Amino acid sequence: MTDKNIKFPRLFLRLALAVTMLSAVADRFGFWGAGSAWGNWSNFEAYTKKLTFFLPETLSIVSAYAATFFEIIFPLMLLVGWKTRIAAYGAGFLLLVFALSMTMALGIKASLDYSVWVGSAGAFLLAVQPKYFFSIDHLTHK
Incomplete structure (x- = not known):
C-alpha cells in the first residue's frame, strides 16, 4: 500500500479512538x-x-481521576494530531x-463486549505508523 491509500484509514482510526x-x-x-453506562460520576467511581x-x-x-485525566488528554492529542505517537501509545x-x-x-466477556481489546490494539497499531496526515505532527515535520 502506498501512503496515499492509507491516509484515510490512519485518520479514521485516530478520530475513532479519540x-x-x-x-x-x-x-x-x-x-x-441516565440510560448510559454510568450516567454520573458516582456511578463511575463505584x-x-x-x-x-x-x-x-x-x-x-x-x-478513577487519573483514568479520566488521561482519557481527556490522549484523545484531544489524537484529535489534533499533536504528539500522536505518544498519545496513541x-x-x-x-x-x-x-x-x-x-x-x-x-x-473476559465484559471486555470483549465493550471492544476494549480492539481499542487497545487499534491504538498500538496507530502508534507504529510512520506518518500522521491531517495532523499538527505532519505540519511541523515538513
Whole structure:
C-alpha cells in the first residue's frame, strides 16, 4: 500500500479512538443521560472500585481521576494530531489496563463486549505508523 491509500484509514482510526474515549468521559459527567453506562460520576467511581478491587479504596478513587485525566488528554492529542505517537501509545496502554481490569473483575466477556481489546490494539497499531496526515505532527515535520 502506498501512503496515499492509507491516509484515510490512519485518520479514521485516530478520530475513532479519540471520539470513543471522549464519549466515555462525557458519560461519567452525565452528558449522555441516565440510560448510559454510568450516567454520573458516582456511578463511575463505584464501577472503578469494582474493577480495581485489588487496590485500597483511596487508590481506587485516585485511579478513577487519573483514568479520566488521561482519557481527556490522549484523545484531544489524537484529535489534533499533536504528539500522536505518544498519545496513541498512552491510549493503548490505558485501554489495555482497562481490559485487564475488566477481565479480572468481570470476566473476559465484559471486555470483549465493550471492544476494549480492539481499542487497545487499534491504538498500538496507530502508534507504529510512520506518518500522521491531517495532523499538527505532519505540519511541523515538513
